[in-house]
Amino acid sequence: MSGERVFKTYPTQAQLAEMDRDLEFHPTTNEHPRVLSREQIAHYNREGYITGLNALPAEEVGRVRTFVDGLMATVMAKGAGSYSVKHAHMKYGAVWDLITHPRIVSFVKDLLGDDVIGWGAHFFCKMPGDGKTVAWHQDASYWPLTPSKTLTVWLAIDDADVANGCMKFVAGSHLQGPLTYRRSAAEEDNVLDQTVENAEEYGAVVYNELRAGQCSIHSDLLLHGSEVNDSDRRRCGLTLRYCTPDVRGTLGWNNEGIVVSGRDPDNHWGNPPRPVRDYDGV
Secondary structure, X not given: OHHXXXXXXXXXXXXXXXXXXXXXXXXXXXXXXXXXXXXXXXXXHHHOEEEEXXXXXXXXXXXXXXXXXXXXXXXXXXXXXXXXXXXXXHHOHHHHHHHOOHHHHHHHHHHHOOOEEEEEEEEEEEOOOOOOEEEEEOHHHHXXXXXXXXXXXXXXXXXXXXXXXXXXXXXXXXXXXXXXOEEOOHHHOEOOOEEOOOHHXXXXXXXXXXXXOEEEEEEOOXXXXXXXXXXXXXXXXXXXXXXXXXXXXXOOHHXXXXXEEOOOXXXXXXXXXXXXXXXXXX
């Protein structure tokens, strides 16, 4: 039964503090990329991100947006928020199709190698005027994964620009290793619960404007966040998380990892099949 599915457990900060994790950036070495240019790979190593990649054609974006429109309407009608759809590749066939999408995976392979695990998918849908921010943070500080060989593909479902709260990066901050953060205060209206203070000290701020169907890629150690959506337009993005198969996940995180390219030599990742029917929970 779909309602009986068990998803990975999110660790407490105390649990993460007790884990022996390798939180150091591992640069890409690829002299013969197939899709990305060598300049883009050098930019990823130096700045921690690549942006403006054309992932989906307009017709495909339209189909995905229609699915997302219906999904958000259903989720919010049940009283859940527009940021609540996690484990999405485990719940919805349409998202499984995106995390395994050949074009998207081709970008990732040029950065991680031919063996790739797709382990997470989470919608970040900023509704018009919802007042929410995403404070400066590093993804790796939330995840019970080691070593730090994970990246995020941020796929724009809608156009994302400064007016509707596009993502922003601190260029080069991934080279600083794990940074000190504090618990976010209630008045910050932060979608998450961590805030890195004075993030601008670690590099230049870059606003990640994307057209629908484009994507960006960023390291799990790159400082990033987003500001309030003050526009009358939704800003929805789907985060797709990938790592190399030698990364180890605890608390059930390995159960949600799909072999999207190559192989998993140690069979550490669960490699679940495409959902037969869409999940009917929240």
